[in-house]
Amino acid sequence: MKNLLVTGGAGFIGSNFVHMMLERYNDINVVVFDKLTYAGNPDNLLPVENNPHYHFVQGDICDAEAVDAAMQQHNIDTIVNFAAETHVDRSLMEPGGFIQTDVYGTFVLLEAAKKYQIERYHQISTDEVYGAVLTGRSVETDRLHTRSPYSAAKAGADLMCLAYYTSFDLPVTITRGSNNIGPYQYPEKVVPVFVTNAIDNKPLPLYGDGMQMRDYQYVLDHCEGIDMVLRKGQPGEIYNLGTGVESTNIELAHLILKLLGKPESLIQPITDRPGHDRRYALDCSKIKALGWNSSHNFEQAVEATVKWYVDNEWWWRKIKDGRHYQEYYRRQYAGREVTP
Ligand code: NAD
Ligand code: DAU
Secondary structure, three states, rough: OOOEEEOOOOOOHHHHHHHHHHHHHOOOOEEEEEOOOOOOOOHHHHHHOOOOEEEEOOOOOHHHHHHHHHHHOOOEHHHHOOOOOOOOOOOOOOHHHHHHHHHHHHEEEEEHHHOOOOEEEEEEEEOOOOOHOOOEOOOOOOOOOOOOHHHHHHHHHHHHHHHHHHHHOOOEEEEEEOEEOOOOOOOHHHHHHHHHHHHHHHHHHHHHOOOOOOOOOOOOOHHHHHHHHHHOOOOOOOEEEEOOOOOEHHHHHHHHHHHOOOOHHEEEEEEOOOOOOOEOOOOOHHHHOOOOOOOOOOHHHHHHHHHHHHHHHHHHHHHHHEEEEHHHHHHOOOOOEOOO
C-alpha cells in the first residue's frame, strides 16, 4: 500500500480515516476523490491540507473517465471506497441517487481496480445489510435481508465486490460497520442532530418509542479496524466491525442531555421512520481474531463526540444555518410531533 485512493474522503468517516492514515504512516500518499455532495465538506480535510502526502481530486465515482484519470495520475495501488449516499431517511425520500452512487459507482471503481490490477480494493459496507436482527448477532455468512433503499443499495455493492473477487480474482475485502459517531458527522444523523439541537435548547426528535437498538461506535475505532483489514485481512473476506454492544435511542438521548446539563423535557417523540429496523447487532469475533478491538465504550464514544460538537461550533453552525439544511430539516421533521 503506497498510493491510496480514498473515495468519499471528504465525508464523515472518510475524513477521519484520512487524518488517521496520514498521522500513522509517513510512507503512503493519500488521494481523496470526492464529488463534494451536501455531505462532503472541505472543512473536514483542513487538518491535512498542507500535508505533502495528501492530494484532493473533486470527482464523481460514477464518472469512469474521471476515476481512470485519478488512477493513472496518482499510480493508485489501493482503493478504499467510502463514497456513498448514506442517510436512510433521505433514501426514503429520493432513492435514485443511492442506486446510482452506491451500486453503479462501486461498479465503476471495481472496473478501474481490475484494469490497473491494484493490490487491494476495500469496500466500506454496513451492518444494515443484515436487516433487523431481533435476537442473536449477525455473522458475516448470514443471508442479507435489506429493508430500506439505502441498505438494499449497499448490499448490491457488496455482492458486486464479491462477484469481482470470484470472477476476476480481484483482491477485494469488505467491512460491515455499525453506527459511527464522532467528529465531522453531518448533522442529519441522530447523534449530531440530538447534540446540536440540545446545545440550542431545541427538541430532540425521537422516532417511535425510542427503543430501537444500535451499536454506536467511535469513528476512529472503526477507522483502525479498516486499516487492520487492509493490512491483515484476507481477499474475498467480509469483516463485521463494531463494539458488539447495543444501546437504545432513548438511552442515547438521556446520556446526551445529561452530558450537556439539559432537561429531559427536550425529548420530543415523533412518528416513526417507515420500515424502521428495530435492532442491529454484530458478532465481531472475526475481526477481533486479527487483533483489533474497539477502545471506546458507548459512554466514552458519546462523551468524546459531545465534547467535539461543543468545541467546534464553527464547523456545524454554518451547516445548520444554511438554506439546504433548513429545507431538509423542515421536509424531514415538520408536523411529525406526537404527544406521548
Ligand atoms: P457521509 O455521508 O458523511 O459522506 C459520504 C461522502 O461521499 C461525502 O464526502 C460525499 O461528498 C461523497 N460522495 C457521495 N456521492 C459521491 C459520488 N458519486 N462520487 C464521489 N463522492 C461521493 O458518509 P459516512 O457516514 O462517512 O459514510 C461513509 C461510508 O461508510 C459509506 O459507504 C456508508 O455507507 C458507510 N457506513 C457508514 C456508517 C455510519 O454510521 N455513518 C456505518 C457503517 C458504514
Ligand atoms: O448501522 C450503520 C448505519 O448507521 C450506516 O450504514 C448509515 O450510513 C448511517 O446513517 C446509520 O444509519 P441509521 O439509520 O442507524 O442512523 P441514524 O443516525 O439515521 O439513526 C440512528 C437511530 O436513531 C435510528 O434508530 C433512527 C433514530 N433516529 C434518527 C434520527 C435522524 C431518531 O430517533 N431521530 C432522528 O432524528
